Amino acid sequence: MLGATTLTAGFLLTGLPAASADQVRDGQWANEYFGTTKVQSITKGDNIIVALIDDGVDGTHPDLSGQILPGFDPGGQGREKASGDSHGTSMAADIAAHGHGDGAGVLGLAPGVKILPIYKGGSGGRDAIPEGVKWAVDHGAKVINISQGARSTNSAMADAVDYALQHDVLIVASTGNDGAVVDYPANVPGVVAVGAVDKDRKIWSDSNYGPEVMLTAPGVEIVSAGSCGGSAYCLSSGTSxxxxFVSAAAALVRAKFPKLTAGQVANRLVKSAQQPSGAAGGKLPDSHYGYGILRPYEALTMDIPAGPAQGPLAKAAGGSGSGSTAGSSTTDPGTSPSGPGLGDPGAAPELNQPSQSTTPLILGAIGGAVVLLVVIITIVVANSRRRNRTQSVPGQPSGPAPYGAPQGWPPAQQSPYGQQPGAPQYGQPGAPQYGQQPPPGYPQQPPTGYQNPYQGQ
Structure with a gap:
């Protein structure tokens, strides 16, 4: 059984039904950053299907009417349609909401996209994400969004990622929300791992980090659709x-450039990203920002050679990747962008794998005992720190709005896939919140076999 969380810090449960509906649109600061009007003058993502592996989508929301396709629940309970949590509905709206009336409601980044909802769990609370990935591939998805994460892993995911890449489908997943190492499944080679930035383009303090991070995008105080405490809109923060937003941008690129492979789509997103001022030493990829902050308009308009079929996607274990062939290069030194973007891509890094010990057996045993003691102490310290986190969500947008005001949020539950967190946990003032840096000794290595062919020098 796999513990998992939806990767949004929390949904606000107070509403002001009397507030003007256009305040929802005004509260979508990410649309101003993206230049959504310019972006959608080029394409809205028509004819592209984005699969959403989540907790279900409410297709009756007025901002999502006509956008939701018949989906799939691996447990056979119809949970892909809606659930007690609005997380999936909000993710669908970030991608494909069209608003309603005259400029009212949420406008997604790619309102021409159709959403294929897939429930994240199977019967008995089992992790069904790998199964959902394969179902999405077989049912026409060109992009798969997974705003989910867990510390546990599922060995079946590597095969699912490889299956997607072989069928030219791009997978995008959240890094996580506790300021620690990148969660599963974003840490699986071949997945575009996404962190979150705030309104100042600074990394969100709770955004998980590590060598797997490829891109960042707005993820703090995001207004979206969903049933939250008497309101039809929610305000949330998280890598979800x-x-x-990255999945939506990928769909836009696929609509504009239908001949590009999944890896080449990722290549355009990476090479058009805004290089962050806070990147460590100016080298990319940065462990927090990846190659930078998403810029959809530039991804659609910059002169970027297609490059190799695999692009920046790490080759999934045991598979051929996105149209790659044996011996083909995974780097493209001739395609670095001009202007703001990222540095020249370099060779894939070598992993820091532990070498075999040549110490005599008795010394090896002593060393092993010492290592075991250190590990036990580290776990005790880590658990103590996690129990005492008390940070809160940042402040609210100016002015009243129908999605309410920020409050304290409880920590994410490590509930099994296929089970919903209890409704009473949401909206409790003063509850503990995500986010501290990992304690000393916390593992920071990428998973075995991880490659990043665009590793900065």
Whole structure:
């Protein structure tokens, strides 16, 4: 059984039904950053299907009417249609909401896209994400959004990622929300791992980090659709929303450039990203920002050679990747962008794998005992720190709005896939919140076999 969380810090449960509906649109600061009007003058993502592996989508929301396709629940309970949590509905709206009336409601980044909802769990609370990936591939998805994460892993995911890449489908997943190492499944080679930035383009303090991070996008105080405490709109912070925006941008690129492979789509997103001022030493990829902050308009308009079929996607274990062939290069030194973007891509890094010990057996045993003691102490310290996190969500947008005001949020539950967190946990003032840096000794290595062919020098 796999513990998992939806990767949004929390949904606000107070509403002001009397507030003007256009305040929702005004509260979507990410649209101003993206230049959504310019972006949608080029394409809205028509004819592209984005699969959403989540907790279900409410297709009756007025901002999502006509956008939701018949989906799939691996447990056979119809949970892909809606659930007690609005997380999936909000992710769908970030991607494909069209608003309603005259400029009212949420406008997604790619309102021409159709959403294919897939429930994240199977019967008995089992992790069904790998199964959902394969179902999405077989049912026409060109992009798969997974705003989910867990510390546990599922060995079946590597095969699912490889299956997607072989069928030219791009997978985008959230890095996580506790300021620690990148979660599963974003840490699986071949997945575009996404972190979150705030309104100042600074990394969100709770955004998980590591060598797997490829991109960042707005993820703090995001207004979206969903049933939240008497309101039809929610305000949230998390890598979930950032991931949905990257999936939407990928769909836009697939609509504009239908001949590009999944890897080449990722290549355009990476090479058009805004290089962050806070990147460590100016080298990319940065462990927090990846190659930078998503810029959909530039991804659609910059002169970027297609490059190799695999692009920046790490080759999935045991598979051929996105149209790659044996011996083909995974780097493209001739395609670095001009202007703001990222540095020249370099060779894939070598992994820091532990070498075999040549110490005599008795010394090896002593060393092993010492290592075991250190590990036990580290776990005790880590658990103590996690129990005492008390940070809160940042401040609210100016002025009243129908999605309410920020409050304290409880920590994410490590509930099994296929089970919903209890409704009473949401909206409790003063509850503990995500986010501290990992304690000393916390593992920071990428998974075995991880490659990043665009590793900065």
């Amino acid at each position: 929303d950032a991931t949905a």
